[in-house]
Amino acid sequence: MEAVTWTLDRPPTINDVARLAHVSKKTVSRVINQSPFVNEETRTIINGIIEQIGYVPSPQARGLAFQRSFLLGLVYDNPNAQFIVNIQEGVLAACRLAGFELVVHPCDQKSPHFLNDAKQFVQRQNLDGVIVVPPASENPQLVEVLRDLGCRYVRLSAVSLDEAANMVVYNDRQGAAEVAEHLAALGHRDIGFIAGPSRHRSAHERRESFVSALKSHGITLRPEMVEEGAYTFESGEVCATRLLTREPRPTAIFASNDEMAAGVYKTAQRLGISIPRDLTIVGFDDSPIATRLWPSLTTVRLPAKDLGRLAAEKLIIRISSDEEEGHTATGVVSRMVVRESSVPPRG
Known part of the structure; x- marks a missing residue:
């Protein structure tokens, strides 16, 4: 040239x-x-x-020329702050490359104003598209609001809930099954489980897969060894206190995310229980806290940044082309990362 x-x-x-x-x-x-x-x-x-x-x-000239705002929205109702930060970083990376900007909208699905607030957010910002994070992405009424507004959207979820063009799916089942395989191979039989909140689809996926994989090894997850948390550090503490003061005490605990696993660490230390000598702990997400804990946390890597980036790229392609592109399914697989917090049970 x-x-x-x-x-x-x-x-x-x-x-x-x-x-x-x-x-x-x-x-x-x-x-x-x-x-x-x-x-x-x-x-x-x-x-x-x-x-x-x-x-x-x-940005102004582009908006006038193409009758777009070049703005994407991120709608979330999720107690796991690190997960949201990672999703946001991935979205921002894709936005920077394409000349888009990001506007975030934390929401509360329990609020009677939830749907109206979301509608006003899209209209007020004149958004070209919206990325919706679970559990808000699992709300069919919110999706109807976006459709009625003619706003393109991409939903993140542990299962496919919509047409492929509107979905980025992450496979929690694979990671949860690998945790069960890992604990069974180490020789653990008395296993505790801290589930995520039941309103999250991911909590059901992780629990069902974990229980099923344990059964394939002849291990039954007893009801008294299961507690439901809220994907928060504090709920991990509370659930761990219940599990670790029972007899017999579990030799391993699988917490459905790293924040709750960190809460288990604190409770174990308070009760004088050594990790991993007396207690194996496994988390889920592979957030930065996993390598900052001591001993470092065995966990399942859920590439949240990749999820955010894929969702934004998919949405931008559809916004930027005349046709409805992006009809192929998009997703990521969660895989286990073994570190120092998991060892065979004593004796």
Whole structure:
């Protein structure tokens, strides 16, 4: 490609890029928005011209030209702060590449104003699309609100709840089954389980898979060894206190997320129970706290940043193209990471 020099005494526009590249303004827009529906030769030429003349997309001009806000919304009702932070980082990474911005909307599904607040959020911000995080993503009424508004959306969930174009699915069953396999292989039989809140689909997926995988090894998860937490550190403490003051005491506890697993650590220390000598602990998520605890926590890696990035990329492609792209299923698999907190039971 020949070198291009910008000599006019005004900033270059998208029309200038299109003229110099001999393409339409829409093609330039697709390159700026990282759309896959541009051939590589054209993409290289356009990116080269953008760099050479120093073109910087103007959010206001883009909005006027394409009748879009270039804003994505993130709607969540989730007590696990680290999970939300990781999702948000992934979404932001995709937004930066495509020239979009992110607006977040924490909500409370128990509030009588929940649906109206969500509707006003989308309308007030003039959002191009919304990413919905569980458990809000599992609310059919919220989805109907988004559909009625004509707002594109992507739902994150442990199971498929919608058309493939609207879903990014993470497989919790695989990770929970690996935990059961790991504990059985170590020789644990007296196993405690701290489930997530029943309103979360992920809590059911993790529990059902864990119980089923234990059964395949001839191990029954006794009802008195199961407690329901809230995906919070404090609920992990409370549930662990109940489990660790029972007789016989479990030799291993699987907590359905790392925050609750950290609560188990605190309770074990308070009760004088050594980890992992007296108690094996396994978590779920592989959040940063897993490697900051001592001993480091065996857990299941749920790539939340990848979930956020995939959801944003899928949504941006659909927003940026004339057709409804992105109809293929998208998802990630959770896998186990073995660290220092899991060993065979004493004796």
